[in-house]
Amino acid sequence: MRRINERVVQLNDAETNDNARYVLYWMQMYKRTSHNHALTFAIRKANALDQPLVVYEGLKYYYPWANDRIHAFILEGVEEKRREFERLGIRYVFFLQNGKSSPKQTVARLAEDAACIVTDDYPCFIIPEHNRRIAELATIPVYAVDSNGIIPMSKFEKEEYAAYTIRPKINKLLPNYLKPFDEERVNITSVDLEVECPDTIVVTDDIASLIAECDIDHSVKPSEYYRGGTANGRARLRKFVEDILPNYETARSKPDRDGSSRLSSYLHFGFLSPLEVAVAVHGADAPQSAKDSYLEELIVRRELSFNFTRHNSNYDSxxxxxxxxxxxxxxxxxxxxxxxxxxxxxxxxxxxxxxxxxxxxxxxxxxxxxxxxxxxxxxxxxxxxxxxxxxxxxxxxxxxxxxxxxxxxxxxxxxxxxxxxxxxxxxxxxxxxxxxxxxxxxxxxxxxxxxxxxxxxxx
Ligand SMILES: Cc1cc2nc3c(=O)[nH]c(=O)nc-3n(C[C@H](O)[C@H](O)[C@H](O)COP(=O)(O)OP(=O)(O)OC[C@H]3O[C@@H](n4cnc5c(N)ncnc54)[C@H](O)[C@@H]3O)c2cc1C
Structure with a gap:
């Protein structure tokens, strides 16, 4: 493993494929087209190599706890992403692997025509194993990019004991990171590029039938209260910033009220970036104490959790x-x-x-x-x-x-x-x-x- 910069590591020693047709970004966790350091790194790589970019997102049927609710929330973000990537001139491929007879090894197949692979660096659940395996299999460079928090995880070299140990470090670093994101644009458009991978077209009206065909736990129904996707996350962010944030300090401890952001699911699936949320809160018309109280949760507590799972291999015990x-x-x-x-x-x-x-x-x-x-x-x-x-x-x-x-x-x-x-x-x-x-x-x-x-x- 070789560190490229504070957010990027190369997971293997392979050389770039000179006969490639594109750069591949395997979008596993940061399911968004903006405020995404992995996407930005992939675009820069593609531009530097004079290649187009292909973004791949897959949804398999056998991840732990796979069920209708989780599947629906992910699928609700697919249609808008296809539209957004098309607007950016980037080929987006989404594959819903619904059971044992579905095609397998889609990333490996896409990798055959790729110059290099860019993947999301996420410190827990199935992602570390996905990244370990693709780095082992691939004969091209695999770069893992950290777009999890506002401050790169690499800034904290070991496990922090508690909030009081990480807080002063975060406060010192924050001014360097809490600023608007520099988005990149591709030089070569790739929207119509042919790729060796099935592509599942998802439209909202078909989500229920697509899920019904998946070999997953159908007992946990989709949420009627939270809908997936960046647009839905942003709508909730707007409501939070305008109506809820001013009273957050006290209302956050009142489960009988709509008093907290309720953004954690959008953050988990990467539909929203914590930076976008923090910048919106920073610029909101609300008391400073309310903003500070919210940013303590979003940054100190959340990044403490990422630090923990990154550095403690026993995080699940x-x-x-x-x-x-x-x-x-x-x-x-x-x-x-x-x-x-x-x-x-x-x-x-x-x-x-x-x-x-x-x-x-x-x-x-x-x-x-x-x-x-x-x-x-x-x-x-x-x-x-x-x-x-x-x-x-x-x-x-x-x-x-x-x-x-x-x-x-x-x-x-x-x-x-x-x-x-x-x-x-x-x-x-x-x-x-x-x-x-x-x-x-x-x-x-x-x-x-x-x-x-x-x-x-x-x-
Ligand atoms: C038993 C238990 C299980 C939990 N499981 C989860 C989980 O599966 N996923 C999850 O995101 N959070 C979990 N939390 C932390 C916390 O309860 C949720 O983040 C919070 O309820 C999310 O609601 P919100 O978005 O309205 O939070 P807000 O109060 O609006 O906070 C803003 C953001 O800060 C972060 N945050 C808030 N509280 C914490 C905290 N205590 N630790 C770390 N980050 C925090 C979240 O990203 C949250 O969206 C758990 C806490 C406990 C005690």
């Missing part, structure tokens, strides 16, 4: 917890659990706790869960599971299955936060030991929990 949290769990492993619910009971929201059931319902129906109840949701699964390991597996499974923003660095960091990650020891309690403890009784008093519970019943 309790082994990534700090020593004090592991010690605390060892000391309380035998503590009696007052309630013990099965995965099925939890998944169906069948516990004694109305607030917890409401949070589970919000997630199961809408595809997101409000941050404030999400913390309580995680803490209670720890209290109600026979072991810490089972609690962790349950949380990862439910979060990643139902949440559109799941399978993200924030998913793992958020769930592990419930077990003490990025936190500090608190007072001794049964089951939790010194890990921070939360109850529905006290959490529910901090907002109108009855209103929230009633709202989820109407979903």
């Amino acid at each position: 309790l082994a990534s917890l700090p020593a004090w949290a592991q010690k605390s769990m060892r000391g309380h492993v035998e503590d009696e659990r007052q309630f013990n619910y099965s995965l099925e009971q939890l998944e169906n929201g069948e516990t004694h706790d109305d607030l917890w059931n409401a949070a589970q319902r919000e997630m199961a129906v809408t595809g997101e869960m409000h941050n404030y109840v999400r913390m309580l949701w995680g803490k209670n699964v720890i209290a109600w599971s026979p072991t810490y390991e089972i609690a962790f597996e349950t949380l990862v499974h439910l979060n990643n299955k139902y949440c559109l923003d799941g399978r993200d660095p924030n998913s793992y960091a958020g769930i592990l936060w419930c077990f003490g990650k990025h936190d500090r020891p608190w007072m001794q309690r049964p089951v939790f030991g010194t890990i921070r403890y939360m109850t529905s009784g006290s959490t529910g008093k901090k907002f109108d929990s009855k209103k929230y519970i009633e709202w989820t019943k109407g979903l």
Whole structure:
């Protein structure tokens, strides 16, 4: 692996193919045509090599938790992307691989005619393995580009302990990065270029039937509350900046109100870039304290999660917890659990706790869960599971299955936060030991929990 610059690494040692027909950008995570460092790098490469650019996006049927909801959200962004890439003079290929009999190895086939491959550098879920495999297979250079956060992940060379250790570093670097994005344009248009790859044309009216043909879990229905795509993300961003941001500081902790950005799913799928969001917030007509409060979440907390998954290979296990949290769990492993619910009971929201059931319902129906109840949701699964390991597996499974923003660095960091990650020891309690403890009784008093519970019943 060779570092090219602060956002780009070359993953293999191969030489550029001089007989190529194009440069290939494999768009895996940053599903957008602007504010995209990987796309910009690919355009620069194509222009430097006097080649056109081909952008490939694939959707397979066998990624973990593949279901109608996740598929729909991705497919809802395809039609607009084809239009946008066409406007930019770039050939966009989208392939929906719907089952075992569908063509395979599409990236490898496209790579045969490519000078080099540019791919998204994403630190968790299936992407690191995708990139490792393509770098191993390809006989041309493979470049992985980091367009995840506002500050490049490479600026933090090791795992940060908590928000208080990364915050001063971020604040120092931020003025260099929080500025408008320089977009690039291709010199050679490629919209009509023939490529050796099936191309699935997606129009909104066909999405349901396309999904029905996929060999995926059909039990998790598409969200009626969140629609995929950059245009829908931008519409929500506008509403947030104009109507919600001025009161964000207090309203963000009130699940009974529309008081937070609800942009995490658009950020997860890369429909929106955090830079675009941060610049919009920066320029908004809102109190500085509201902007600071929002940017703390969007930049400090989010980039801490990316730093964690980038540097900790145990990000998907309790082994990534700090020593004090592991010690605390060892000391309380035998503590009696007052309630013990099965995965099925939890998944169906069948516990004694109305607030917890409401949070589970919000997630199961809408595809997101409000941050404030999400913390309580995680803490209670720890209290109600026979072991810490089972609690962790349950949380990862439910979060990643139902949440559109799941399978993200924030998913793992958020769930592990419930077990003490990025936190500090608190007072001794049964089951939790010194890990921070939360109850529905006290959490529910901090907002109108009855209103929230009633709202989820109407979903
Ligand atoms: C158990 C648990 C599971 C979680 N799972 C996820 C997940 O799967 N995906 C996900 O994106 N977030 C997750 N979070 C973090 C947080 O709950 C969500 O980011 C937030 O609810 C998203 O709503 P919003 O966009 O309205 O946030 P806002 O309050 O508007 O915040 C703005 C943005 O900042 C980021 N952010 C906010 N809170 C956090 C946080 N605590 N840590 C890191 N980044 C944050 C998100 O990108 C968010 O969109 C989890 C937290 C917990 C406790």
